Amino acid sequence: IIRSVVTGCGSYLPARRVTNDDLSKIVDTSDEWIVERTGIHARHLAADGELTSHMALKAARAAIANAGIDAQEIDTIILGTTTPDNTFPATAVTVQAELGLHHGAAFDVQAVCSGFVYALTIADSFIRSGQSKTVLVIGAETFSRLLDWNDRTTCVLFGDGAGAVIVQAGEGEGTNADRGILTAHLHSDGRYKEKLYVDGGPSSTQTVGHVRMEGRDVFRHAVVNIADTITESLAATGLTAADIDWFVPHQANKRILDGTAKRIGLPPEKVIMTVGEHGNTSAASVPLALDTALKDGRIKRGNLVLLEAMGGGFTWGSVLLRW
């Protein structure tokens, strides 16, 4: 059987690190409030003129190098983002051009914070159907550009960054026998589209708009939806929570992650937590967290890794893979 094997990972954070104390000079907030409610200590923000495509390209190059492939082998680029450089074309085609690729397909996926999990699930389907052989999957965001910097209830939560993986068709033989994506599940429920949204867009206002959120409702739904999709991933594979070596969740808020881990019975030391230093980087958060745990040696070959995300829409989903 053809399996989708993640063969490389890379990430990029903009240089500028902004602490909670820095934010307390702009809005009425404090380090104590932000840390207690979210676990966030700092976030990185893109420099003036630094675009989603610039960060996506840096993460992509790191993933290509990590996989040890020639960029020309890539036949599909799928970029999860809510902050494209332009309304169109897709930011993925800018990355394609910058990589010097003139073949295959490149497109963006809009699923907000679930964008990377959506993009990875599409990559898995393309590979297993024979449509693609080597897919570059990216999550990249300049989320800071969507923030209302006068709204303390949202502007303290988010950051910018990018992460990428290379996914390749594996034959599932020899030492690779059970490597790769084991199962993937996606969901959305548009009844909740007004709980977390941007109040603008090309069709409605011809402006970009700002993030608006009902934080408490988002929190409540996040814990339930994430736990549900983890349960369905385990049920689909006959595995249990005890089999999971590493949980790599979307990094929205430490309290959401603690609540989810508790609900499914995962010990805190199995949870990869980068929200403290990255904030919520939307579609970039899962590959950024994955890359952090790969580079510091926590995730090793053979480990069972569970990725999940939840975001505006609501959208949510999970990918279970053997590293």
Ligand code: ACO
């Ligand atoms: N600094 C200081 N005070 C603040 C701040 C701030 N940055 N933001 C809000 N407050 C105040 C509020 O004005 C309110 O004051 P009041 O009682 O005088 O009216 C008080 O703090 C409590 O506000 P709540 O919104 O009730 O605070 P809550 O405990 O719900 O925490 C938070 C807010 C952190 C946003 C929480 O609801 C949450 O984490 N929700 C999840 C949202 C999330 O993670 N979204 C990310 C996108 S979705 C995703 O990725 C899953």
